[in-house]
Amino acid sequence: MPKDEVTLVFVYGTLRAGASNHFRLEGAELLGEGWVLGRLYRIDWYPGLLLDEEGIPVRGEIYEVEREMLRKLDSFEGGEYERLKDRVHLKDGNEVEVWLYEYRGAVEEGNELVPADWLQHGEAMKVSPPSSIFSVATFLLLPATLALGIFSLGAGEGGLSRLGWVIGGFLPLLPFLTGRWARRRREKLVEGAEVCAAVAFIAFWLLLLIRYLPAAFEAFPN
Numbered sequence: 221m222p223k224d225e226v227t228l229v230f231v232y233g234t235l236r237a238g239a240s241n242h243f244r245l246e247g248a249e250l251l252g253e254g255w256v257l258g259r260l261y262r263i264d265w266y267p268g269l270l271l272d273e274e275g276i277p278v279r280g281e282i283y284e285v286e287r288e289m290l291r292k293l294d295s296f297e298g299g300e301y302e303r304l305k306d307r308v309h310l311k312d313g314n315e316v317e318v319w320l321y322e323y324r325g326a327v328e329e330g331n332e333l334v335p336a337d338w339l340q341h342g343e344a345m346k347v348s349p350p351s352s353i354f355s356v357a358t359f360l361l362l363p364a365t366l367a368l369g370i371f372s373l374g375a376g377e378g379g380l381s382r383l384g385w386v387i388g389g390f391l392p393l394l395p396f397l398t399g400r401w402a403r404r405r406r407e408k409l410v411e412g413a414e415v416c417a418a419v420a421f422i423a424f425w426l427l428l429l430i431r432y433l434p435a436a437f438e439a440f441p442n
Contacts, residue, residue: 227290228318230254230308232280233267233338235293240265244296248283254308255279256320260336261327263300266406267338268323271306278336282308282318290319295411297321298403354402355409358416361395365420395420 228251234241237250255277259270269278285293294303301321308318333341399417402410 226284226286228282228316229285229290229293230256230280230282230306230318230320232256232260232269232278232320232336234265236281236339238339241296244293245283245285245289248285248289251282251284252310253279254282254310254316256306256308258336260333260338261323262331262333262341263323263325263327267333267341268300268325268327269320270327271322276334276336277309279338280308280320282310282316292411293321296406298406300325352402352407352409352413354398355407355413358395358398358402358413358420359409361398362416362420365395365424393421 231245233239235245236242256269256271258272258275258278260278261268261270297303300323302324303319303321305317306320307315308320309315395417399410399413402413407413
């Protein structure tokens with residue numbers, strides 16, 4: 221693989237080997253272990269790193285990843301983290317500049333992890349990611365939303381009651397809301413849930429547009 225198609229990333233939490241989200245690095249090459257100076261905090265079932273030259277060594281692993289995988293990691297980390305480059309210290313005393321994700325939110329001092337090694341603390345606290353309940357709900361709402369939109373195409377002028385229109389107007393928002401909750405909880409299936417939410421919302425309103433656009437032209441012929 222050409223070197224311009226790969227880059228290095230340092231992971232220190234649930235993406236590490238043996239942790240809950242390591243599957244997201246499937247196919248990436250492990251180059252070794254290392255550490256950065258900073259402070260590691262437990263945020264929830266996952267940690268957050270704050271870089272600090274006066275901090276302690278935060279342990280992690282360095283992977284060589286494709287650019288596409290890096291973009292997927294950006295999506296997974298979301299707005300809570302900022303991807304930036306920093307120096308990682310290797311076991312042999314050398315340093316390498318890599319991408320890493322620094323936490324951007326507020327932290328509680330009482331949640332600092334010492335030593336700053338997530339695998340030790342994660343196993344001790346039996347930390348596990350939340351279930352994918354909101355992601356699954358989003359998947360189920362997709363066919364329901366499309367079915368209502370298709371029904372509206374064949375319904376006559378009195379085909380939908382007032383209550384039906386209220387439900388119909390609110391239903392496309394449900395996949396959006398459940399998708400947002402899935403993102404906030406960092407569920408395993410969140411990427412697919414967000415795609416379903418977007419498809420449900422766009423498809424429903426396109427179907428309504430198809431249903432009522434001809435009537436609008438008839439009402440305003442000029």
